[in-house]
Amino acid sequence: MTKTISNSEPLNVESIIDSWKGRNGSLLGALEQAQQNDPKKYLSETTLREISKRLDIPLSRVYSVATFYSFFSLKPQGEHLLIVCRGTACHTRGSLVLLNEALSRLKIKEFNEKEENSVTSSDNLITIRTVACFGQCALAPVIMVDGLVLSRMTVSKLVSLLDKLKKGGER
Ligand code: FES
Structure with missing residues (x-):
């Protein structure tokens, strides 16, 4: 019996991977869909190994693709994802102030953006991630x-956005 893939039902990782067998872009597609369907929105080692085995792709390649694209996370992520651009244009227009404000509001004390690109609040509500450029300088x-994507961000807009997310509202 063929299993139908739909967005409305939770899928197990095996079904997701098998649905990508033999298709163009199978590795990227399986990684993306596996992450989207994971309750913590990340790719665990078990998932990466399963993708390698079921798609018959060397684990080293699966890892290199999963770590190359900043979209993928190998760590559990929060309910919401806040990405702060740390490219030159954004830096000169105050992105570090925005990043520090978000970290402070979420009571995150330990984050070294030179060593890691994401951190999650202790209540698992929000993951903060940095990127090099969104291409919207x-x-x-x-x-x-x-x-x-939200442009020309200010501290006051960011603070009200974080307050809404904390209260369970939309952006
Ligand atoms: S540096 Fe932020 S969008 Fe380019």
């Missing part, structure tokens, strides 16, 4: 919240 400083 003219609109700096730029952040992204749950996939939505």
